[in-house]
Amino acid sequence: MRFITHRIGRQYQATADRVHAGVDAAIAIVEKSARGRVGSLEVAVTNTAGMWETVVAAHEPLFGRRKSKEWRRNEGSPFGTTTVTSVGVLVVINAQTCRGRTVEIDKTLLHEITHAVQFNRPGARDLLMRSLSNNYGLTAMTTAEAAAANRQVDTDEREAERMERHHRQLAKSLA
Numbered sequence: 001m002r003f004i005t006h007r008i009g010r011q012y013q014a015t016a017d018r019v020h021a022g023v024d025a026a027i028a029i030v031e032k033s034a035r036g037r038v039g040s041l042e043v044a045v046t047n048t049a050g051m052w053e054t055v056v057a058a059h060e061p062l063f064g065r066r067k068s069k070e071w072r073r074n075e076g077s078p079f080g081t082t083t084v085t086s087v088g089v090l091v092v093i094n095a096q097t098c099r100g101r102t103v104e105i106d107k108t109l110l111h112e113i114t115h116a117v118q119f120n121r122p123g124a125r126d127l128l129m130r131s132l133s134n135n136y137g138l139t140a141m142t143t144a145e146a147a148a149a150n151r152q153v154d155t156d157e158r159e160a161e162r163m164e165r166h167h168r169q170l171a172k173s174l175a
């Protein structure tokens with residue numbers, strides 16, 4: 001696991017510290033509950049603008065230079081997002097929206113790490129790569145493929161939301 005906190009203002013340091021302190025415990029909770037592994041994981045803490053810049057930078061080795069608005073309509077919440085990189089999976093936590101909200105930080109960490117486990121499941125990375133390539137206008141998906149990809153996103157989202165309920169367990173392990 002690699003932890004990235006570049007381009008972060010002092011006002012977000014407490015949020016970055018909370019993420020840093022909680023990430024290993026959150027991984028343990030999610031890997032046990034979701035029965036999977038996060039694999040090669042990077043975790044970044046940044047502000048709202050930096051969140052999209054970080055994602056687009058991670059995609060560049062995979063898809064070339066792209067505009068963030070194409071990614072934006074696909075994925076992510078105001079609090080965080082998760083995507084594939086050339087070496088594994090990247091979780092980005094938005095310190096600007098999470099700032100001062102410890103419960104939200106913990107829930108977001110559990111939620112996004114769940115996506116990391118999901119993206120490591122058999123076939124998931126390929127499907128996500130095809131969706132992203134479609135969103136970036138590089139390769140087209142058929143209507144049936146797009147519908148299947150959307151169903152997977154919905155299923156993944158429900159699982160990630162359910163994982164948030166472990167936030168008290170996570171907080172207790174950090175106390």
Ligand SMILES: [Zn+2]
Nearest residue numbers: 111115157160
């Ligand atoms: Zn999600």
